[in-house]
Amino acid sequence: MNRLLVLIGLCLLIQPQAVLGAEKNHPATPENQECIECHADQEKTWFNGKHGLMNVKCIVCHGAMDKSFTASPGLAACRGCHADEVAQAMKAKGKKEKSCFSCHDNHALTLKGGPASPYHAKGGK
Amino acid sequence: MKLTRRELMKYSAALAAASAIGLELPLPRGVAAAAGEPDKWVKGVCRYCGAGCGVYTGVKGGKVVAVKGDKENWNKGFLCLKGNFLPAILYAPDRLQYPLLRKGGKFVRISWDEAMTVMVDKFHDSIRKNGPNSVAFYGSGQAYTEESYFINKVFKGGLGTNNIDGNPRLCMASAAVGYVSTFGKDEPMGAYDDINHAECFFIIGSNMAEAHPVIFRLVNERKQKGKDVKIIMADPRKTLSARIADLHMSFTPGTDLAILNAMAHVIVKEKLYDQAFVDKHTIFKTMVDPGPPPKIKKVVWGDYVKFLDDYTPEAAEKISGCPAAEIVKAARWFATSKATMSFWCMGLNQRTRGVWVNNLVHNLHLLTGQICRPGATSFSLTGQPNACGGVRDGGLLSHLLPYGRLVANAAHREEMEKFWGLPAGRIQPKPGLTAMEMFKSVNSGATRCLWVACTNPGQSLPNVDPYRKGMASDDTFLVVSETYHPTRTSELADLVLPAALWVEKDGTYGQSERRYQYVEKAVNPPGEARPDLMVMIDFANRLFTAMGRKEEAKRLFSYKNSEEVWNEIRLCSKGTAYDFMGMTRARMKKAHGLQWPCPTEDHPGTVRRYTSEYDVLVKQQDPKAEGVLFYGAKADNNRVSIWLRPHKGPAEPPDAEYPFALTTGRQIEHWHTGTMTLKVPELKRSAPDAYLEINPRDAAKIGVKNKEKVRVTSRRGTIVLEAKVVDVPRDGLVFMPMHYPDRMINSLTTDAFDALSKQPEFKICAVKLEKV
Numbered sequence A: 001m002n003r004l005l006v007l008i009g010l011c012l013l014i015q016p017q018a019v020l021g022a023e024k025n026h027p028a029t030p031e032n033q034e035c036i037e038c039h040a041d042q043e044k045t046w047f048n049g050k051h052g053l054m055n056v057k058c059i060v061c062h063g064a065m066d067k068s069f070t071a072s073p074g075l076a077a078c079r080g081c082h083a084d085e086v087a088q089a090m091k092a093k094g095k096k097e098k099s100c101f102s103c104h105d106n107h108a109l110t111l112k113g114g115p116a117s118p119y120h121a122k123g124g125k
Numbered sequence B: 001m002k003l004t005r006r007e008l009m010k011y012s013a014a015l016a017a018a019s020a021i022g023l024e025l026p027l028p029r030g031v032a033a034a035a036g037e038p039d040k041w042v043k044g045v046c047r048y049c050g051a052g053c054g055v056y057t058g059v060k061g062g063k064v065v066a067v068k069g070d071k072e073n074w075n076k077g078f079l080c081l082k083g084n085f086l087p088a089i090l091y092a093p094d095r096l097q098y099p100l101l102r103k104g105g106k107f108v109r110i111s112w113d114e115a116m117t118v119m120v121d122k123f124h125d126s127i128r129k130n131g132p133n134s135v136a137f138y139g140s141g142q143a144y145t146e147e148s149y150f151i152n153k154v155f156k157g158g159l160g161t162n163n164i165d166g167n168p169r170l171c172m173a174s175a176a177v178g179y180v181s182t183f184g185k186d187e188p189m190g191a192y193d194d195i196n197h198a199e200c201f202f203i204i205g206s207n208m209a210e211a212h213p214v215i216f217r218l219v220n221e222r223k224q225k226g227k228d229v230k231i232i233m234a235d236p237r238k239t240l241s242a243r244i245a246d247l248h249m250s251f252t253p254g255t256d257l258a259i260l261n262a263m264a265h266v267i268v269k270e271k272l273y274d275q276a277f278v279d280k281h282t283i284f285k286t287m288v289d290p291g292p293p294p295k296i297k298k299v300v301w302g303d304y305v306k307f308l309d310d311y312t313p314e315a316a317e318k319i320s321g322c323p324a325a326e327i328v329k330a331a332r333w334f335a336t337s338k339a340t341m342s343f344w345c346m347g348l349n350q351r352t353r354g355v356w357v358n359n360l361v362h363n364l365h366l367l368t369g370q371i372c373r374p375g376a377t378s379f380s381l382t383g384q385p386n387a388c389g390g391v392r393d394g395g396l397l398s399h400l401l402p403y404g405r406l407v408a409n410a411a412h413r414e415e416m417e418k419f420w421g422l423p424a425g426r427i428q429p430k431p432g433l434t435a436m437e438m439f440k441s442v443n444s445g446a447t448r449c450l451w452v453a454c455t456n457p458g459q460s461l462p463n464v465d466p467y468r469k470g471m472a473s474d475d476t477f478l479v480v481s482e483t484y485h486p487t488r489t490s491e492l493a494d495l496v497l498p499a500a501l502w503v504e505k506d507g508t509y510g511q512s513e514r515r516y517q518y519v520e521k522a523v524n525p526p527g528e529a530r531p532d533l534m535v536m537i538d539f540a541n542r543l544f545t546a547m548g549r550k551e552e553a554k555r556l557f558s559y560k561n562s563e564e565v566w567n568e569i570r571l572c573s574k575g576t577a578y579d580f581m582g583m584t585r586a587r588m589k590k591a592h593g594l595q596w597p598c599p600t601e602d603h604p605g606t607v608r609r610y611t612s613e614y615d616v617l618v619k620q621q622d623p624k625a626e627g628v629l630f631y632g633a634k635a636d637n638n639r640v641s642i643w644l645r646p647h648k649g650p651a652e653p654p655d656a657e658y659p660f661a662l663t664t665g666r667q668i669e670h671w672h673t674g675t676m677t678l679k680v681p682e683l684k685r686s687a688p689d690a691y692l693e694i695n696p697r698d699a700a701k702i703g704v705k706n707k708e709k710v711r712v713t714s715r716r717g718t719i720v721l722e723a724k725v726v727d728v729p730r731d732g733l734v735f736m737p738m739h740y741p742d743r744m745i746n747s748l749t750t751d752a753f754d755a756l757s758k759q760p761e762f763k764i765c766a767v768k769l770e771k772v
Helices: A002-023 A040-048 A058-062 A083-091 B005-020 B031-035 B112-130 B145-159 B173-183 B192-196 B213-225 B240-244 B256-269 B275-281 B301-308 B313-320 B324-336 B354-368 B387-393 B410-420 B435-444 B464-472 B532-546 B550-557 B562-573 B585-590 B616-621 B631-636 B681-686 B696-702
Strands: B040-045 B054-060 B063-069 B100-103 B106-109 B135-139 B164-166 B200-204 B230-234 B247-249 B282-289 B295-299 B340-344 B377-380 B449-453 B477-482 B495-498 B507-510 B515-519 B640-644 B660-665 B691-694 B709-713 B718-725 B733-737 B765-771
Touching: A058 B681, B040 B515, B100 B112, B112 B135, B112 B449, B112 B477, B112 B495, B112 B532, B135 B145, B135 B435, B145 B164, B145 B387, B145 B410, B145 B507, B145 B532, B145 B550, B145 B562, B164 B387, B164 B435, B173 B354, B173 B377, B173 B640, B192 B213, B200 B213, B200 B324, B200 B354, B213 B240, B230 B240, B230 B324, B247 B324, B256 B301, B256 B313, B256 B324, B256 B354, B275 B282, B275 B354, B282 B301, B301 B640, B313 B324, B324 B340, B324 B354, B340 B354, B354 B377, B354 B640, B387 B507, B435 B464, B507 B562, B515 B585, B532 B550, B562 B585, B616 B631, B631 B640, B691 B696, B691 B709, B696 B718, B696 B765
Parallel strands: B135 B164, B135 B449, B200 B230, B200 B340, B230 B247, B282 B640, B340 B377, B449 B477, B477 B495, B660 B733, B691 B718
Antiparallel strands: B040 B054, B054 B063, B100 B106, B100 B495, B282 B295, B507 B515, B660 B765, B691 B733, B709 B718, B709 B765
């Protein structure tokens, strides 16, 4: 039983890494193919959030479909508008949370709930 | 993007090798993140639109590697999609690094000395043989104020020709003439701060969400925080901006004059106007003969009321297709809110009745007294970062002299001749060629030498194809100062001069709310690229030396840097309505922008003009004045004009042969002709190509589905584009983005222009559509 739990635990640990690894290189897409054509759910969540209303589009976090693509955006993607928050988070490296998305939902960009972020007093605007 | 150490090492090695042989390599995205914090942050302003967002550029190892919004500036630290990716524009692979001369049909690299020699020879020869009016300059609302002021001085003051105009003629001229004809002086009286106080926003002819996203963000913030804030959006397309609207008024393109008069009709009939304000501050005018020169007659309130009789909401509905009930609702919200702020942009300005429709928006504010109070103002949005500061204020239009002075005004000419130390009569009394007239003059061969700087008319002019032929012709020597090569203009040039871009040089930008901001130099330009100001100074001194006027050149054009020009500019503004003597360079370096008038170094700048509570010039004009004083309208005893402007449709409405109206505009990803934004991989991926936006009903009519090809034909040209079938444009209207050099949408647009502002009607022409 314990061995089974360890195996399940290992699978959970490894699987996300495998998925992220695969998404480091986005599959080639025709130039006129829009993100929404494959990622409709994420697009809908984003569109109905504040960043969607302000047209902070997919490319800001995820880059283009070339070498700049990333499935898991780093802190720098948010710095253009949230420089102080990013600077505070960078200082806090070594603590558990290193990414804006530790506290903020990936596409709605709302707080996930729980206590306010330890990295900036008011949360992202 | 996470750059691996291996990738970083490879990049660094490549950079070192490239530097050793004098090559510049583009920075891959994510270098900043991988390499840590920039060494320094340099304060500046965004390179793109007229919003003028404060930006810090992060510099590391002599390169701009990051940007962040300036929290202490009006934009509160926010940037739009484009601003977020600014560093990449500096490192595009097509940066021009040395002068190019066309020889035997090919461009060859030459030295700066040879370039200046060739250019001076051509201009000198033309002036000697054909007089100073045979040469011309076409400038830009993107050049720094110091550059525009200097070259204006060279042409109007030095050479004695007024053939100098700028691309704001294509975007802001109607707004400028609208302000001048209503208020006596150009530029808005209000500020972005009014957004924080407005209870009603009237947004017409503007897709702010994409064209001015950070201003749109402020409006949305106000909407979310204010309990009863109403937003009226009047636009034939239901754009992304309309997502926050309480009322979206759709109408047939070009019929908004009828709607605005009908709103005034409702305000008058329902007695929603401010009688005391109208009595104290306004007069009524009508144009009895369009001229030129236009013949204007003063009329009275009763005439205005009678004029409005024709514009019942029902009558306006018949003309415009906008429901009468919506017109009534909009008029009531506009008049009765605690404070109403209007915004408009190219939808009103790029029209053959651009000035008139601007006047009609001002009319609503004057009738209701919704002006010169916090939140109550009539605010024109600006397309370029320095159309206001450099061109409208600085006078780089063929009918203007700096800071509110006019070419046609003898006293103003005399004033500038004395200020610049010129012989009396040097400045010519007749306004020079406006943009479209200038390119017609190139076509006719009358303009022998044309210098185009910091703009791309080979793509951006309406009905562009005949003008491209003129620019390419051997009859005119075309000099193009450009950052990139080839562009759709530089490809036509005889001589291309490599230009420093944005934070590769220093200078002053003046944006929509009269805020002037200093952009500090952060990095060196690549190769042999130089700041345009330095090239202009070099050119002026060499040309005048060649003409045997070396001593005069020494007196007029001896500047070492932009600060010396700026100090002269401050003096030139002194005592005018623009007075910014208080904006010393030292102060501007520290400040996050200052709003003129700002006459002394201890003056904080002026948020709202024409009211004694905020504007120090009111008391200077009349020490007894309290509250509002429209001192710009001195000729009319400080009373501003409510204009009787009848409805008139576009120059080329749809008809049986060309049944659709075509309008052009912006996408959030791109800016103007895409020379900068299309070099940013992320922006290019997000918005890779032009398309024809058409609603599902019209698409069904022509039998075309989403992503199928459509042939779009106007009376001037044809292009084939992919259809984007979305329910955004109203029936009978199609839209195309304006940015793509490989899709010359201006092959289709009309070059008909407004008789008063000379601004062309990019926004409406007739087309037919066929499935390919």
